[in-house]
Amino acid sequence: MKKKKSKKWKIIGLSILGVLILGAAAFAYEYHELQPKNHFTTVPVVSTGKTNDKEAPVETEEIKEPVFNLLLIGSDERKDSNIGHSDSMVLVHVDLNKHKYNAISIPRDTRVHLDGYGYTKLTSVQYIMQAKKGATKGIEAAVNAVGELTGVPINYYVETNYRGFQAMVDAVGGIDMEVPFDVKLTHPWYPENKDKVVNAGTHAFDGKMVTEVVHERYSLKNGEYGRQQLQEEALKGIAKKALDPSNITKLPSLVKSIPDFVVATNMSTSDMLSLGMAAKDFDPNTQLTYQQIPGHGETLYDDILKAKNSQIVIDQAQIDDIISKNFQ
DSSP states (O other): OHHHHHHHHHHHHHHHHHHHHHHHHHHHHHHHHHSHHHHTTEEEOSBOOOTTOOSOOOSEEEOSSSEEEEEEEEEOOOTTOSOOOEEEEEEEEEETTTTEEEEEEEOTTBEEEETTTEEEEHHHHHHHHHHHHOHHHHHHHHHHHHHHHHTOOBOEEEEEEHHHHHHHHHHTTOEEEEEOSOEEOSSOSSGGGTTOEEOSEEEEEOHHHHHHHHHOOTTSTTHHHHHHHHHHHHHHHHHHHHTSTTTGGGHHHHHHTGGGTOSEESOOHHHHHHHHHHTTTOOHHHHEEEEEOOOEEEEEEETTTTEEEEEEEOOHHHHHHHHHHHOO
16 A cells, blocks of 8 residues: 555656756747847848838848847827827837947937928827827837938837836836936826926836826927937936846836837837846946937928927938947
């Protein structure tokens, strides 16, 4: 009887050991596949970056090194609405070999040409195409407009809105954010923050306050360019918190909560996990280069709105110079 019982437990023990071995093998395989050099061998192409490219872009391209371009979009899409303007746009050249990230902010009011509609602001492209052809066509049009403006192919995009941005910050437990100058909240999302002043310095913010700060532009000396600086600091704070070595094990659960704060993206869960693994120990002071695209304001006719409005005109030579130095 004892022998049978012993044999039974031996079989159970071996079965458990077998499951553990298989589980470890599966984890090792998944870990291997998520390594950037193994994962990012083929990337999608949303925009070729070529102006007036009438041919449909190839859907994917093979790449030898894990290097690609990612467009981050912050929209002003409101609750219970399916359309919104591209309120902020940051194009990032990701080089996972060198662990370098070169980012440029593109002014929302940049004058661009939209096929079939004429000249308008960049912020209006997504809105008009969403209203006419749906959400997917809207974001693809916005991505293509940035691709044509900068002349670089765009592989991935991630869009969030202000509610999503708030959820993102709260998902990592709040952030420390460096506020480079005093900010008066003239157009807050929450009435209780009306005219509140956030002084320059480092602040521990929850998602609600980060959302308020990065939304402000009317009270800033540099307007839209000042807001871009605030958004840069917020993104740094999020990246530092989410990719801190002590939090890297929480990355899978964080990625699972992506639907809570991402409106649209063409990145898969495994894409995000691989990118997160590559960016662990992220140090914005040494790994991130950030620039703004300069321009000057003019009052020009908007073919979509059928009226004149304030637009930002960018010198193409300046764009070409920034791109050649940061996106090669």
